[in-house]
Amino acid sequence: MKARSRAELALAGVTVIWGSTFVLVKSALADISTYLFLTLRFTIAAVVLFAIYRRTLQRRGLGPGIFAGCLLFTAFLCQTLGLELTTPSKSAFITGLSIPMVPLASSLVYRVRPRPFEIAGILVASFGMALMTLPSGSTSFNISRGDLLSFLCAIVFALHIVVLSHYSPAVGFQTIAVLQVASAAALGAGSVLIGGSAPFLAPIRFHATTEVVTAVLITGLLATALAFTTMAWAQKYTTATRSALIFSLEPVVAWITSWVLTGETLPMRAVAGAGMILAGILLVELRFGNAGNETNGAKAAS
Secondary structure (H helix, E strand, O other): OOHHHHHHHHHHHHHHHHHHOHHHHHHHOOOEOHHHHHHHHHHHHHHHHHHHHHHHOOHHHHHHHHHHHHHHHHHHHHHHHHHHHOOHHHHHHHHOOHHHHHHHHHHHHHOOOOOHHHHHHHHHHHHHHHHHHOOOOOOOOOOOHHHHHHHHHHHHHHHHHHHHHHHHHHHOHHHHHHHHHHHHHHHHHHHHHHHHHOOOOOOOOEOOOHHHHHHHHHHHHHHHHHHHHHHHHHOOOOOHHHHHHHHOOHHHHHHHHHHHHHOOOOOHHHHHHHHHHHHHHHHHHHHHHOOOOOOOOOOOOO
16 A cells, blocks of 8 residues: 555544544543643643654754644634534534635645645535534524634644644654644643633533543543644645545544444434535545545655
8 A cells, every 4th residue: 555545544543533532522521621631631642652752853843843732732722612602513513614724724825736626525525514513404603702713723723734744744743743742731731720710711620530531541542642643644645635634534433433322313414414524535535546646745655
């Protein structure tokens, strides 16, 4: 298999991890503050990654790594605050707008234009996400403060994907992975220290239940340390646009996991939306596979 194929399969694996931890995290957040949960998650991941990659870190990656970490934490923060002020379905859809934003950000920042079939795949997948997440029969879409925060989250997530795609080939995925997670942990620790003194932060809440400990360990080791290291490595070999399209699988995986664990079912329009997400990804993958070699900022080694 070519490096690009391995990288994109790895990104699909990351998406499976993220989507499958949704139920676990939702259960744990009943007993722990979001800010403390994020801090513990990123801290565990940072310690593990530093222990593994400390000898391969490059000083020139300090700036890009910190920048990526700031974007990462900001995206999580906006997503969490937005979710508290809007409905989960609207939050999921608005956050998913990061998918079509990625090729736009790449075009504006790095002058990398997506191909027509990539745009087509993104549009199909985005429409499928709308079918999955937006409530049926809704005649209005009022914009709340939570919606605006979710939209800001989508913008920052898109920029984070573009930044990783740009810097990972230049400074090494190990350096980017360690520094971005460590920066996010430091920002999370700062938010915990501030506690309830800031008007936008709730008081710290923590109960060491089995659900909390399990969620912190699984998200710290798998959904953060492993996932973001894999993401930084994989984006050496594929484009930011294609990475974003693969990440659109997350709500599909989240629904499948919820169905298996809790018996949650989806209406037919949501099932059709899941099918459209898969169709959008296949459209790009099959077209890309017959298009010959692509230039995406890094050489894909076989």
